[in-house]
Amino acid sequence: MQLAAIIVSLVLTVVGVALITRAVAQIYRFVRLGQPVPAGSRTDDPKARTITLVKEFLGHTRMNRWGIVGFAHWFVAIGFLTLPPTLLQAYGQLFQADWVLPVIGTFLPFEMYIEFIGLMTVVGIVALMVIRLLNLPSRAGRKSRFAGSKAWQAYFVEYIILTIGLAILVLRGLEGAIHHVESYDAAYFVSYPLVLAFKGLSLSTLQTLIYFTAMIKIGTSLIWMITVSLNTNMGVAWHRFLGFPNIWFKRNADGEVALGALQPMTTGGKEIDWEDPADDAVFGVSQVEQFSWKGILDFSTCTECGRCQSQCPAWNTGKPLSPKLLIMSLRDHAHAKAPYLLAGGGKDMEGNEKATEEQLKDVPAAALAEAERPLIGTAEENGVIDPDVLWSCTTCGACVEQCPVDIEHIDHIVDMRRYQVMIESAFPSEAGTMLKNLEKKGNPWGLAKKARVEWTKEVDFEVPIVGKDVEDLTEVDYLYWVGCAGALEDRAKKTTKAFAELLHIAGVKFAIMGGDEKCTGDSARRLGNEPLFQQLGQENVAMLNMAYGEDDDEPETKKPKSSKKIVATCPHCFNTIANEYPQLGGEYEVIHHTQLLQHLIDEGRLIPVTPVEGLITYHDPCYLGRHNKIYTPPREIIAKVPGLRNEEMHRHKERGFCCGAGGARMWMEERIGKRVNNERVDEALALNPDIVSTACPFCLVMLTDSVNGKKNDGQAKESIQVVDVSQLLLESVKTPADPAGEPEQVDAPEPEPAK
Template sequence: MQLAAIVVSLVISVIGFGLLGRTAVYIYQFVKLGQSTAPGVRSNEPLERTRNLFREFLGHTRLARKGKRWIGAMHWVVMVGFGLLFFTLVTAYGQLFSADFAIPLIGRWWPFEFVTEVISFVMILAIAALIGIRLRNRPAGAGSKEKGKRSRFFGSTMWQAYFVEGVILGIGLCIMLLRGFEGALGGHLSYSAHYPVSYPLVHAFDGMSRGSLENWIYAIAAVKIVISMAWAITIGLNSTMSVAWHRFLAFPNIWFKKKADGGTALGALSPMASGGVPIDFEDPAEDARFGVGAVEDFTWKGLLDFSTCTECGRCQDQCPAWNTDKPLSPKLLMLALRDHSAAKAPYLFAGGGKDLEGNEKLAEEKWLSLPDMVRAEAERPLIGTAEENGVIDPDILWSCTTCGACVEQCPVDIEHVDHIVDMRRYQVMIESSFPSEAGTMLKNLEKAQNPWGMQPKKRTEWIQELDFEVPVFGETLEDISEVEYLYWVGCAGSLEDRAKKTTKAFAELLHIAGVKFAVLGGMESCTGDPARRLGNEFLFQMLGQGNVEMLNEVFGEDTPREKRKIVATCPHCFNSLANEYPQLGGEYDVIHHTQLLDTLVSEGKLTPVTPIDQNITYHDPCYLGRHNKVYTPPREIIAKVPGLKNTEMHRCKEKGFCCGAGGARMWMEERIGKRINVERVDEALSTNPDVISTACPYCLVMLGDSITARKQAGEVPESMEVVDVAQLLLTSVKPAPASSAEPAAANA
């Protein structure tokens, strides 16, 4: 028995460790095939990156979230057990030669044995529970309630997950059996901290002969090693088995994330670069790559992202496109890119795909020497329809609203939005291929600097509807230092009728509070957000550079950042001004209007006194919430308005559901599946509100359109409105009309 156990274990170990090491080197070399990133961008602040890695790893901060904390806790136990119980594998190798082997110094130390047993036992319970959760939530089958595409595991390679979970369960059971036989062999029949969990097994095995106990130890130690090496061999033969490889790849993927402070890759998009060098759009290099047109155009971090995907489906579960039957699943997108890049890897290793000539870069003899499947994969277009044999269908690419739910939910910090926008950039700037209706928006931005194509003089028409003066820089105000804030009204706030209600309400609140502010009027241009999210980086650069030059001149070149105060009512403008304009040389102190209003209420400069006896539900704008972590101020304002009762929707805050307008989707038709704004309004109406509130003009329009359609169908009362938080606050700050018992919040 002992000899057989030794031979089998050592042979399979040589194979297992050999394959595991070979594939680890291969993955490293494969990731290096990606394009360079700008020097220091992924490795700045190493101490902070290391601290964040430990926070995410030990604290499981991306998994231990509200609603899934038990799942996070169970995964934490399995994760810790995977590392800590490596020592039990070392012990198993020693037990092949001596049944009573223990690791020197610590092997018989009671804290080590205590922790080993407790972790092993809890790990068995945890992995059994996780297997149960996977079975219950599998896409189809008895007991799964036929979840289909609504299962977050839809599209995941289920056998791989079950295999990994089965391995962990098997190892845990082997450890407990070995502990029982070890205790019986050593005669430890009295309960102690050395055998806190396996004590019943020790008693069960008591009475067996020493020879039998030793043979059982040899056998189970060999089984434990075989199970472990079966796992090593399996993943060693499957470099794309990321459900297993993420146990190693997650560490560098988290360490090299975009933000050194540990924040998600949301807010600002990464600057457009080629070969790790930012593109000079005034004089781009002849060989500059504009976006991602082939898998080798992704950076090494992109290739690492694809290889790290755990197939957990949390991104898919939260994606507004997927939940409304669009073809986009962030998970399936990452898996498609992972599998394509792996299949194309031999071509890339041979030297192909290094420049815009593609196959011509590879010598003909090398090209012909590649397997047919590799050549076929190398010739596939990255973006293309099924008829074109494309890797990613265009409908997948253009379904994204860039809401960031996928990035927010990903436990291993994959940067889905940046990758999607990079592919859009190539399609727009090189292929000129994008939804036709978006072309009108781009032309309007080029000609009139706003998506609607209206004349700049219309940007101040809303001021004429107020009964107080609003200073306009360059017209009625010459020195911006005379006011505290520059109010960036934005295109929607200036030109869209529903959004103008928010603009006027906010301006009136600032006037009541005695806050000095000014607007730019016709000097404002679109910040470029819709152009950038669509993929037209050149147009964003043009609009952004123009605004930065104008703002720097308005504030004065020598004015410090803390005195360049800007307030914006549009989260998209807010995000561009605060997070993206620093890339263009524009450093400003930018806040959202709900943040300023919350401060003014707290300071007593605005006092809500008039009750609003209404039930409301607040919708989190994606670019205010997930992208910029502003969740509390709007809710604090609502809480301070007498009479208002806010009922949260099921999907709120970090899990908020998009209105459907982001990513330039506001200017594209939804032809596939259910409209996202209709889905969101369905959820809002489930809370039985009188009013739906938000803090974004895009959301105001999208949700308002759905409510208008329902009014026409007679599904909601005519009094139902979608209003900004500022409108609600203004209604409460102003005295109640003498002739009306209930204020009309929507008409503020």
């Protein structure tokens, strides 16, 4: 037995070590196939990055949001990292059954640690197996977060871990028996029952059992190593190694997820100069190797856990997009195409092959065939990513928020959109109208600029306009950035008027732009039209800087960011001005209207007194919540309004469910599956609320459309209202005796045809 155990273990070890060495080198070379990133963008502040990595790993910060799963996975991960000394011990036991590790082998804390982590690895993996079995796609179908994951790989890894964990405990029991542990001993506090079970066996039997069990432990570990080495796209196994660099190289050193701003477009690791783009500049991604190396590392790290998929509004409403399946497809494609790329293969801008026949002569046929697949294409075209997948994303950020290994889905999706829009002009045709309107009129509706200030005539107080009523913005506390929807869309205008009136009541000095401002460019950028975003953004930044009395040619006129305060009612405008305009030289202190309103209430400048009776549920706008972490102010405002009873929908805050408008989806038809806004409203209606509230003009429109449709179908009560929190606050701040006028009617806006 001993000889057989030694031979089997050593042969497997030689094969396993050789293959894993080759696989690590392969993955390193695959990842390097990606494009460079801007200098320092992934390596700045190494200390903060290291702290982030330690925190995320030791705290399992994402997974612990999933209750027992996070707890169970923590022990399995810690066991994987810290139990290798038991493997060394097993090698020694092959040659001498009662061998112990030198120095630490009989050190009590070490023995107790091995016992405890060995047990918890077994308990943890059993818990994870049970959870998987209870959530199998065969039971839950599309609702299962494992739908589409490679099941055999997950089972394989789970059974390997279980076998190794059990082998560790059995070996401990055999060690106790061979070392004549006679009574309950702290060093065997877990395995003592096994010690008792083996007690009484002859020495030679114990030795044989130790050789056998050590072989099982080593052999199982090596079979795992060989299998994962032969499957470099086996994310469920490789994430154990790749998760660490992927988290360390994440977009934000401080640990923030890759939400908020989109990244500037780069080519060859440098930002594109839009004034004079290089002749060989690559616009967006049309080949998998055009992603950055961090993109390829992202794809390779995916564990296939499906947390992203379970939160995705597109997937949950029957669309073909699952962020997990998208990442898996890119990973499998990248790995399958890698031999061709590593041989020097690739296409130039005209689609001609760059490599010679000689270079490609040893490339496997499968890799050559993979290289011919279009990155974006239908099933008939053998595409890697279907256009319907690409255009279903609302950029809601739920996937990025949940991913335990910090994969940056949105950036990859937008990079692919950029190529489709800028080079192929291939995007849903309905969005073309919006783009044309933005180009010609500076707003998505194509209305004249004077229409932007029409709403000011519908309020009974004066709304100061910069350049007309105030010379520049240094005279006021805040610029109120009304935004296109707030100025031009009838339902959103109610929010605008309510907020402006609240500012007026609170005595806040503010002004608005006079109509020359343009759309911030949020939709254009998320659709993939980066040049249009750049154009709109640069014009707005120049205008804003001028309105703050700055002259770009005179640096001494520059003002500190803190003195340039902007308040926005639209979370998309808020996000773009606060997080993206700094990329264009526009640095402002931007807050959302709910933050300012909460502040004014706290200061006693707005006092809600009139009860607004009813059950309310609040919908978190993605660009306010997940993208900018503003969850509390709207809820605080609701809490301050007497009479309102707030009840949360099941999916709220970090797990809030999109309304369907983000990522320029507002401007596209929704032809596949259930409408996202209907899914959200169904969730709200399950609470039987009197009021559905939100804090975003786009959410307001989407939710109102759905509620009105359901009223028409008799699925929603007529009295239900969809309003912005500012409308509720205004109703409560105004007392019935207020001589200034009638309380604002917060009834449902007039129905408009659903788009």
